[in-house]
Amino acid sequence: MIEAFPNALPLQGLLGGLLIGLASAMMLLGAGRIAGVSGITARATRLSGGDMSMTSAWGFLVGLPLGAAIIALSTEWRPAEYASWPVMVVAGLIVGIGTRMGSGCTSGHGVCGVSRFSQRSLIATSTFMITGIATVFILSRLGSPS
Amino acid sequence: MTLARLLIPPLVSGGLFGAGLTLSGMTDPARVRGFLDLFGDWDPTLAFVMAGAVLVMAVAWRIRARMPRPIFGEKFSLPDRTDLDPKLLTGSALFGVGWGIAGLCPGPAVASLALSPGAVLPFVGAMLAGMVLHALPQQRSFRRLFQGS
Numbered sequence: 370m371i372e373a374f375p376n377a378l379p380l381q382g383l384l385g386g387l388l389i390g391l392a393s394a395m396m397l398l399g400a401g402r403i404a405g406v407s408g409i410t411a412r413a414t415r416l417s418g419g420d421m422s423m424t425s426a427w428g429f430l431v432g433l434p435l436g437a438a439i440i441a442l443s444t445e446w447r448p449a450e451y452a453s454w455p456v457m458v459v460a461g462l463i464v465g466i467g468t469r470m471g472s473g474c475t476s477g478h479g480v481c482g483v484s485r486f487s488q489r490s491l492i493a494t495s496t497f498m499i500t501g502i503a504t505v506f507i508l509s510r511l512g513s514p515s
Numbered sequence: 516m517t518l519a520r521l522l523i524p525p526l527v528s529g530g531l532f533g534a535g536l537t538l539s540g541m542t543d544p545a546r547v548r549g550f551l552d553l554f555g556d557w558d559p560t561l562a563f564v565m566a567g568a569v570l571v572m573a574v575a576w577r578i579r580a581r582m583p584r585p586i587f588g589e590k591f592s593l594p595d596r597t598d599l600d601p602k603l604l605t606g607s608a609l610f611g612v613g614w615g616i617a618g619l620c621p622g623p624a625v626a627s628l629a630l631s632p633g634a635v636l637p638f639v640g641a642m643l644a645g646m647v648l649h650a651l652p653q654q655r656s657f658r659r660l661f662q663g664s
Contacts (some may be wrong), residue, residue: 371602374559378540382560385543387537392531394575399524401585402592404532406621409647410569416650424521425521432529433622435628439530440537440611441630445609449543449627450607451634452617459554461624463613468621472594475620476532478607479565482594489596489637493603497611498551504615505551 393480406433407468416469418462455511471497520587533626539564542627546617551615 396404403422411417413426438445451457468474471493473482478497482490540546540560549558584590614620619627619638627635 374557376558377557377563379561379563382539382563383567384537385537386564386569387523387540387571388531388535388538388567389537389564390568390571391577392528393533393572394578395524395528395531396592397572397575397579397585397600398526398531398582399587401588403588403594405529406532406625410621410625410643411646411650414646416646422521424518425525428522429525429526429532430625432650433525433533433626435526436530436533436535437537437542437626438533438629444538447538448631449545451544451619451638454634454637457617457633457634457638458641459621460613460617460619461611461641462645462648463616464620464624464638465642465647466649467530467606467609467611467613467645468642469606469646469649470602471608471610472596472603474610474622475614476622478601480568480572483565484569485576487594487597489594489599489603492599493607494577496604496607497614499614500608500611501551502611503551504612505548506554509552509555 389476389480390484393476396429397481403477403481404429405473406430406483407474408472408477411469467497524587530548532622535564535568536623536626537630542623542630546618547620547623548615548618551618 393404396402408417409426409429410423412419412421412428413423452460472492474492478490478493483494536542541564546558546560549556550561579591617638619635621642624638624642625633628639
């Protein structure tokens with residue numbers, strides 16, 4: 370625990386991050402690909418080209434909820450709270466368009482690209498961090514439900 | 516290539532990824548928005564997640580540099596673009612807005628289909644719709660419609 374941030378989970382965060390790194394490393398060294406969730410989703414739904422097989426794309430996407438379920442069942446996991454469905458729809462639409470236009474999201478740019486010191490990914494990651502912070506700042510001033 | 520070679524490495528990778536996201540609290544929108552709430556009640560957990568993931572991947576990129584080909588594949592298929600274009604900036608800026616509104620990005624959203632399907636399905640459905648919308652102008656039939664040829 371960090372005294373200044375009583376809600377932070379530094380150990381779980383680091384451990385989860387190592388697992389995410391291991392997952393991405395497995396994709397890179399095993400399959401020779403980037404573990405980018407938005408790109409793989411577009412590939413699985415045939416919205417983008419590329420030479421990744423449907424079997425591999427769907428395998429990765431099905432693995433995500435499977436891994437989540439294993440942790441939820443084996444730890445003291447509590448359900449999270451989400452925004453109302455209309456807000457989720459608006460946010461989802463923006464995320465869908467934005468990640469395709471920007472060629473990646475937190476996994477592809479944020480983890481795989483940044484660790485490779487890719488200039489494009491460093492710029493993409495700084496950009497979505499800044500607009501994410503600005504969005505939360507503005508919404509909190511407006512007193513919106515989080 | 517056999518089915519197992521195509522399926523198992525991505526499936527295990529996805530599983531580890533989903534486990535990591537859930538263990539670190541990244542499937543909880545409040546925790547993600549807490550990280551983005553830099554000027555409010557800041558929650559640095561996401562920074563630890565990124566640090567852990569980037570650390571492992573930095574080592575993986577070094578190992579990859581010495582590998583002629585991936586363990587289960589014939590060749591590496593990695594992004595090689597180095598140019599900076601307006602789309603990268605506009606797209607990433609948009610993505611950040613959506614991320615800040617819902618506290619969800621694609622990975623945690625898909626992983627959460629096993630945790631709170633009812634709540635995240637509208638997000639995942641809309642995300643796919645957004646991806647379709649983005650792909651539309653590139654379709655030949657759509658272009659023809661507007662070019663009148």
